């Protein structure tokens with residue numbers, strides 16, 4: 001291909017967030033870290049929010065952002081976070097795998113606190129600034145499990161479906177103020193969250209970890225590979241770019257065809 005016709009992908013795909021402030025929750029690892037890195041590369045000041053002090057500080061230092069060490073399961077933790085942000089990426093989350101009859105109620109509640117209640121509180125906190133500036137982007141890292149269920153993931157599937165609803169309400173209320181809200185719905189991404197599931201399933205079924213990936217995790221995806229965190233981050237950044245202002249209340253599946261079947 002002739003250079004000049006197709007510009008090389010520079011990690012920001014032409015999105016310029018100079019002068020903008022982004023807040024990414026769960027930015028110490030995986031998808032959140034990739035999002036924080038991409039937003040910083042596009043020129044944004046990034047607030048790196050995570051419960052894990054070491055990783056939050058390391059990522060913040062790496063990208064020239066600001067670390068905030070908070071446990072998002074605590075409702076008052078949100079008050080320690082900045083309200084003046086133009087881009088909010090609700091990403092922090094975790095998984096618990098158990099049948100409904102054995103699902104620990106306290107784990108179910110904790111998942112809803114971190115993955116639904118905290119995004120709600122963060123919207124309440126940050127939307128007034130976005131409304132005042134007449135521009136804002138809410139990017140909710142949902143999952144294919146915001147659109148489809150899997151057995152043994154009651155807490156997670158419930159939380160992701162709730163996040164879908166919250167995102168749509170934010171889209172309706174934000175529209176008059178230039179604020180969009182969307183969900184991104186990845187299939188399996190090879191991050192520490194998934195590495196733990198691979199190890200647990202390998203032990204449970206007595207099979208090789210790579211067999212878990214190919215026979216269990218990728219069984220419903222037409223594309224037989226996991227998606228990389230950077231690919232998710234590239235879409236999160238794209239939503240904040242100059243050509244996507246009409247996309248709101250949407251859910252963008254990055255699922256290799258899982259929900260097409």
Ligand code: NAD
Pocket residue numbers: 025026027028029030031032049050051052055070071072073091092093094114141142143144185186187188189190191192193194
């Ligand atoms: P990860 O485990 O690599 O990162 C999650 C981060 O969230 C960690 O740094 C963790 O410390 C932080 N976190 C967890 N609980 C927190 C709390 N109470 N307060 C503050 N921070 C907290 O996981 P990941 O795979 O990058 O997942 C990120 C998001 O992407 C999650 O919402 C997850 O549901 C979603 N997702 C992941 C996949 C996947 O396959 N990995 C697929 C679809 C969606």
